[in-house]
Amino acid sequence: MVWTALHAKIHRTIRSRQLFEDNQRLLVAVSGGQDSLCLIKLLLDLQPKWGWNLGIAHCDHRWREDSEANADHVEKLAKSWGVSFYLATAKVALNSEAAARDWRYKSLSAIAQSHNYQYIVTGHTASDRAETLLYNLMRGTGADGLQALTWKRTLKADVLLIRPLLEITRTQTEKFCHQFNLPMWEDSTNQDIKYARNRIRQELIPYLQANFNPKLESALAQTAELLQAEVEYLEQAAHQLREAASGGNDHQIRLNRHILQKEPLALQRRVMRQILQKMLFDAPSFDHIEKLTALITAPNRSQTDPFPGGAIAQVQDNWICFISPHLTSED
Secondary structure, three states, rough: OOOHHHHHHHHHHHHHOOOOOOOEEEEOOOOHHHHHHHHHHHHHHHHHHHHHHEEEEEEOOOOOOHHHHHHHHHHHHHHHOEEEEEEEOOOOOOOOHHHHHHHHHHHHHHHHHOOOOEEEEEEOHHHHHHHHHHHHHHHHHHHHHHOOOOOOEEEEEEEEEEEOOOOOOOHHHHHHHHHHHHOOOOOHHHOOOOOHHHHHHHHHHHHHHHHHOOOOHHHHHHHOOOOOOHHHHHHHHHHHHHHHHHHHEEEEEEEEEHHHHHOOOHHHHHHHHHHHHHHHHOOOOOOHHHHHHHOOOOOOEEEOOOOOOOOOEEEEOOOOEOOOOOOOOOO
């Protein structure tokens, strides 16, 4: 095995960030493109040092005429490496990036749970992180959206999603694949600029690199990394504040305004966001959070208009009370 600087970097990253433990079962999502091929090659080469049991999963979205051939290509690679292969095929062609992403993670989670894999590993890179930050920034978001892709997150109670390549750019993964003659499958949908992320990748980022910062991807990925640590701290602080301010029961959530008034606006907003995440089916909007935060200093008997689903919040003396038969005070 040829040990490259990229091998050494990923080995250090996995160890320093404690992404995996020894002798764990890792399900690697492989599309056949350069990033996922770079990832599986690195993990296969590192496998003797860690004792992992690796599996490969491929998700066929049925977007392209060659999607079945793409799946066969990945399966042949898995067999050539002596790695278990799992295929998920969409029952109907998925019509949006968001729908495809949701289906993909659900499918990967189901495979992992069925075959006892503790981790799902994806080939997201610093380039993906930069694109996601720009995409969310243009749509409007807070620090949570700008932190973009994270190193690890929980998908199911017993399954973690891990992204070991977040400090590696797409240029580096392409160079690695050429170095080891890995047979990359070119996904034609990556060239279709009707998808917003493709326009960011093909048009916006090259323009910004040419006119503002040639190392834009790494710079934005570093920004996301800094924000991730800050978001984690603020979320913990907001959770502690929410616990301190809570005074409800099994049928109603209440927040003590006197306790909330002493804290910075950033934490007040996060407490309200955490509450709304429990109440709403979709992610709370900026307007939802703002109208709820305004009740911290509003006159007695003030109330919000109904949130999606029908719940309202009302000021009752020193308390903000959430009125809905479906709310509980449990996390």
